[in-house]
Amino acid sequence: MHLVYPAVLAALLFCTGLYGVLARRNAVLVLLSVELMLNAVNLNLVAFDVWLRDELHAGQALTLFTIAIAAAEIGIGLAIVLLVHRNRGTADIDRLRDLREDANDPDANAPRPAGGDAARGEKAEAAA
Amino acid sequence: MTTTTTAALVPLLPFLGAVGGLLAGRRAPGLVRPLAVLPTAVAAVLAVVVAWRQGGGAPLEAAARLTPTGSVPVDLALHLDGFAVLVAVLVGAVATCVQVYSTAYLRDDLRYPSYAALVSLFTSAMLLVVYSGDLMVLLVGWEVMGICSYFLVGHYWETEAARAASLKAFLVTKAGDVPFLIGVFALAADAGTFRIDGIVTTAASGGLAHPTLDALLLLAGVAGKSAQFPLHTWLPDAMAGPTPVSALIHAATMVAAGVYLVARLLPVLAASTAAMVVLAVMAAVTMVGSGLAALAQDDVKRVLAYSTVGQLGYMTGALAVGDRGAAVFHLLSHGAFKALLFLAAGVVIHAAGTNSLAATARAGGLARRAPDAYWTMTVALLALAAIPPFSGFFSKEAVLGAAEHAARGQADGIPCAAGWLVLAAGLATAVLTAGYATRLWLMAFRGRGPEAADHGREPRAMTAVLWLLLVPTLGLGLAAWKLPDWFDGHSLAPAATTSLLGTGCALAGALVVLTAWRRVHARAARTPMGAVAADPEAAPAVSEEEAIATHEAAYGSVAGAQDPADPGRLLLGPLHRHAAAGFHLDAVVRALVVRPVLGAARLARFLDREVVEGYVRGAGTAPGLLGAAVRRAQTGNTQTYLGVLFAGSAVLAVAAVLVASGA
Numbered sequence: 001m002h003l004v005y006p007a008v009l010a011a012l013l014f015c016t017g018l019y020g021v022l023a024r025r026n027a028v029l030v031l032l033s034v035e036l037m038l039n040a041v042n043l044n045l046v047a048f049d050v051w052l053r054d055e056l057h058a059g060q061a062l063t064l065f066t067i068a069i070a071a072a073e074i075g076i077g078l079a080i081v082l083l084v085h086r087n088r089g090t091a092d093i094d095r096l097r098d099l100r101e102d103a104n105d106p107d108a109n110a111p112r113p114a115g116g117d118a119a120r121g122e123k124a125e126a127a128a
Numbered sequence: 129m130t131t132t133t134t135a136a137l138v139p140l141l142p143f144l145g146a147v148g149g150l151l152a153g154r155r156a157p158g159l160v161r162p163l164a165v166l167p168t169a170v171a172a173v174l175a176v177v178v179a180w181r182q183g184g185g186a187p188l189e190a191a192a193r194l195t196p197t198g199s200v201p202v203d204l205a206l207h208l209d210g211f212a213v214l215v216a217v218l219v220g221a222v223a224t225c226v227q228v229y230s231t232a233y234l235r236d237d238l239r240y241p242s243y244a245a246l247v248s249l250f251t252s253a254m255l256l257v258v259y260s261g262d263l264m265v266l267l268v269g270w271e272v273m274g275i276c277s278y279f280l281v282g283h284y285w286e287t288e289a290a291r292a293a294s295l296k297a298f299l300v301t302k303a304g305d306v307p308f309l310i311g312v313f314a315l316a317a318d319a320g321t322f323r324i325d326g327i328v329t330t331a332a333s334g335g336l337a338h339p340t341l342d343a344l345l346l347l348a349g350v351a352g353k354s355a356q357f358p359l360h361t362w363l364p365d366a367m368a369g370p371t372p373v374s375a376l377i378h379a380a381t382m383v384a385a386g387v388y389l390v391a392r393l394l395p396v397l398a399a400s401t402a403a404m405v406v407l408a409v410m411a412a413v414t415m416v417g418s419g420l421a422a423l424a425q426d427d428v429k430r431v432l433a434y435s436t437v438g439q440l441g442y443m444t445g446a447l448a449v450g451d452r453g454a455a456v457f458h459l460l461s462h463g464a465f466k467a468l469l470f471l472a473a474g475v476v477i478h479a480a481g482t483n484s485l486a487a488t489a490r491a492g493g494l495a496r497r498a499p500d501a502y503w504t505m506t507v508a509l510l511a512l513a514a515i516p517p518f519s520g521f522f523s524k525e526a527v528l529g530a531a532e533h534a535a536r537g538q539a540d541g542i543p544c545a546a547g548w549l550v551l552a553a554g555l556a557t558a559v560l561t562a563g564y565a566t567r568l569w570l571m572a573f574r575g576r577g578p579e580a581a582d583h584g585r586e587p588r589a590m591t592a593v594l595w596l597l598l599v600p601t602l603g604l605g606l607a608a609w610k611l612p613d614w615f616d617g618h619s620l621a622p623a624a625t626t627s628l629l630g631t632g633c634a635l636a637g638a639l640v641v642l643t644a645w646r647r648v649h650a651r652a653a654r655t656p657m658g659a660v661a662a663d664p665e666a667a668p669a670v671s672e673e674e675a676i677a678t679h680e681a682a683y684g685s686v687a688g689a690q691d692p693a694d695p696g697r698l699l700l701g702p703l704h705r706h707a708a709a710g711f712h713l714d715a716v717v718r719a720l721v722v723r724p725v726l727g728a729a730r731l732a733r734f735l736d737r738e739v740v741e742g743y744v745r746g747a748g749t750a751p752g753l754l755g756a757a758v759r760r761a762q763t764g765n766t767q768t769y770l771g772v773l774f775a776g777s778a779v780l781a782v783a784a785v786l787v788a789s790g791a
Contacts, residue, residue, distance in 0.1 A: 018774065019763075021767070022771050023767070100763050
């Protein structure tokens with residue numbers, strides 16, 4: 001089999017994953033897209049391992065590592081998404097924007113004597 | 129105890145008293161007074177013992193070298209000659225009187241412990257200057273006196289006048305001390321030693337490379353310390369300090385240090401004819417100018433301050449004609465009667481509740497209520513006016529005699545012109561001195577009008593000291609026949625010509641003022657003026673502090689008053705306004721020195737604030753602005769970040785490929 005087939009397939013898979021990561025709203029689907037990208041890489045690794053006839057099969061060994069790490073990563077990722085969903089009632093990435101910089105409030109990082117209480121109250125509410 | 133050990137103890141005892149007073153001041157208030165008075169009194173007695181043992185014989189030298197100090201050695205040296213031991217006796221005696229007087233004068237003062245300690249420290253420094261045989265050690269005492277003077281003038285620091293005066297005293301004397309220090313180094317570099325006898329020997333043998341320059345540098349320091357023209361302006365303002373401080377520092381001792389130093393270093397100055405002429409001109413201008421200014425002052429103490437400047441002018445005049453015996457003789461007698469005048473003025477200010485002559489001229493009965501001050505001050509004013517047979521007559525005659533001697537060309541290396549200048553200025557000043565002394569006496573004690581608030585009997589400690597100081601005021605004149613043995617051997621006895629001239633001038637001055645007083649005194653009742661600070665229960669210093677603080681508000685200026693009944697105003701005519709302001713020397717100094725310095729300070733401030741700090745602030749502001757631009761990108765949307773990250777990676781990848789392919 002010529003190398004071009006798996007390479008093109010891997011590229012397609014990666015682009016699909018990239019689109020999913022950048023465009024999907026749901027955090028679970030974003031994680032899924034990340035898996036797609038990882039597996040595109042895995043496919044490349046295996047294809048080139050065979051193509052280069054590597055004696056030590058370093059590509060296949062690395063693929064096994066990647067699968068193991070991806071499994072662990074998706075476990076933690078899904079747990080985080082579940083907790084976020086339980087806390088906030090949503091898993092939309094667009095709406096998880098607590099770490100944004102407030103353009104109207106350039107000194108948000110400085111200690112504020114007044115007005116800080118209201119913002120803190122909002123955050124506490126959001127965390128509850 | 130050997131004489132040397134005794135002499136070493138003399139400056140040491142007041143120093144220890146000062147340290148003890150500062151340490152014990154808060155914890156043991158009962159110890160403060162003994163610690164202030166006793167060490168100074170013992171030091172005075174020991175100074176008398178040293179003087180007795182030295183007895184005007186050959187100078188006693190003793191030196192100890194504590195540590196090598198490089199090319200020119202510095203020794204802890206004592207040099208006890210006739211000048212040193214007698215001046216030390218004067219310093220010790222006056223300091224003791226002042227300490228005793230202060231116990232009553234400042235009896236309820238919160239800061240009395242530190243005040244007494246500073247006076248002791250000051251006494252110790254002056255005694256060090258007097259006994260020291262090494263210019264570096266002398267300079268230590270010289271500078272300690274300067275800083276003590278600053279603290280003591282500013283004793284009433286709650287009043288604006290005292291704060292300003294203390295700073296002025298410090299800065300003006302320092303303006304003279306810097307050239308003085310350079311002069312000392314120049315002398316030491318030529319002579320290879322800081323020892324005074326070594327320097328004098330070198331100067332006498334013509335070993336100085338630049339005698340005129342050295343002498344002029346030294347004169348700058350002397351003019352600052354001894355309040356000679358043009359650096360005298362700090363002294364009248366320094367009267368914002370307590371009266372005992374004025375008596376000790378600004379009459380009897382510190383200002384005498386400059387004259388004393390020139391007396392010690394006279395051969396150095398005599399090596400340069402130009403320096404002697406400069407000294408003579410300085411003395412003449414100081415004498416006449418201060419005499420005129422004294423006639424126009426309204427504050428009792430400022431009259432006495434200008435009179436001190438004038439009498440110091442006599443001393444520098446005597447030095448300018450090369451007779452240091454006459455200078456130190458006048459220093460001794462002036463120290464005694466001027467201390468008495470100041471201390472009596474303190475009593476008068478307390479009894480009258482004001483320091484203004486315009487106010488005392490409108491209040492009667494002062495002579496009856498403060499009889500001790502009245503009688504002692506009368507005698508001291510006679511001595512000041514150089515009326516025989518009081519001490520001031522003999523010492524002033526010695527000065528005038530020396531000037532006449534030089535004017536006839538009989539003094540070695542002294543130009544006749546210097547002699548004539550000092551003689552003429554001295555005689556003119558004799559008229560003025562007698563004039564302002566008479567004016568002071570008439571306006572203080574011969575006033576008519578309602579009596580001021582009664583302050584009760586003056587404290588015994590204050591009046592007893594006056595009678596004690598009366599003894600040298602009356603009797604020191606007799607020393608004119610004895611002192612030449614202690615000094616250089618020149619005769620100090622009065623000569624017929626100058627005695628007649630001097631006394632005639634003094635009588636003329638007194639008579640003119642008396643006539644003027646007769647003519648204008650009736651006007652006093654028509655123009656009421658005066659502000660009285662009556663505190664019958666408080667310590668005497670309180671009245672004085674209030675009087676100083678309110679003088680400008682009550683009379684329109686610190687120095688003068690708009691008093692038509694003032695004989696000085698009639699006599700000086702249009703000159704009065706200028707004389708009251710010290711001939712506007714302060715304004716000249718302000719225009720020539722203060723303004724440029726302030727301008728330079730403003731320029732430096734501008735360069736620092738606007739230029740240098742502009743760069744510093746810019747270095748902070750530019751990253752701040754960049755940060756503000758960048759933080760707009762922090763939207764909180766993870767996908768935006770990832771999108772940008774991806775775009776960046778793509779750009780980098782394309783760039784890397786392009787570079788790799790060599791495009």
